[in-house]
Amino acid sequence: MRRYFHPDPADVCLPEVLFALSDATRLGIAVALADGAERTAGELGGDIAKSTMTHHLKILREAGLLYVRSEGTRCYNSLRLAELETRFPGLLDQLLGFAVKCGYTSADARR
Amino acid sequence: MRRYFHPDPADVCLPEVLFALSDATRLGIAVALADGAERTAGELGGDIAKSTMTHHLKILREAGLLYVRSEGTRCYNSLRLAELETRFPGLLDQLLGFAVKCGYTSADARR
Numbered sequence: 001m002r003r004y005f006h007p008d009p010a011d012v013c014l015p016e017v018l019f020a021l022s023d024a025t026r027l028g029i030a031v032a033l034a035d036g037a038e039r040t041a042g043e044l045g046g047d048i049a050k051s052t053m054t055h056h057l058k059i060l061r062e063a064g065l066l067y068v069r070s071e072g073t074r075c076y077n078s079l080r081l082a083e084l085e086t087r088f089p090g091l092l093d094q095l096l097g098f099a100v101k102c103g104y105t106s107a108d109a110r111r
Numbered sequence: 112m113r114r115y116f117h118p119d120p121a122d123v124c125l126p127e128v129l130f131a132l133s134d135a136t137r138l139g140i141a142v143a144l145a146d147g148a149e150r151t152a153g154e155l156g157g158d159i160a161k162s163t164m165t166h167h168l169k170i171l172r173e174a175g176l177l178y179v180r181s182e183g184t185r186c187y188n189s190l191r192l193a194e195l196e197t198r199f200p201g202l203l204d205q206l207l208g209f210a211v212k213c214g215y216t217s218a219d220a221r222r
Binding site: 013014015016018019021022023024027088090091094095098099102104 | 124125126127129130132133134135138199201202205206209210213215
């Protein structure tokens with residue numbers, strides 16, 4: 001079972017969080033996961049190339065936004081909502097609210 | 112007198128704003144300009160190489176965060192606070208508040 005690196009909440013840096021969300025596809029992934037549920041890369045990515053999704057999910061994970069849980073041969077992705085709320089209260093809510101208003105919905109994660 | 116391109120507020124995109132602020136130096140520049148005053152690149156950059164500052168100021172300007180006013184041979188930079196507040200209410204306040212808390216102060220623009 002593969003183990004993934006997840007930064008400690010105290011080490012999550014604002015510039016890295018902003019960089020992780022500075023892309024339409026990654027904003028779409030975050031919007032798709034904003035309900036707190038777990039989703040596989042396939043569920044999130046639709047027809048995006050697997051390697052492209054792996055790249056985007058890695059950036060989100062290494063910035064501290066995403067938690068990846070391995071179960072058998074599958075990986076389940078979820079947003080680290082509670083930890084991000086403790087680190088940057090209100091930030092993710094506000095950013096994802098604007099993302100939805102600007103039209104970066106989960107469909108962007110499938111382009 | 113040089114004229115600079117400034118995007119229309121309606122064309123300011125969330126991913127570009129987040130990318131512009133996804134760097135310690137650019138966060139420091141934004142923090143330094145948060146009072147609404149105009150400053151020259153020299154005042155903002157300190158001992159940062161002029162070409163590096165030009166690059167950072169261009170990214171902030173093209174993302175819609177910065178207004179550049181030419182006067183004679185000098186250029187004065189200011190944040191487009193009112194327009195950004197209309198486009199993304201509360202966003203810049205929140206981001207710059209976290210930037211200050213995380214220690215990205217105007218000194219970062221002088222590294």
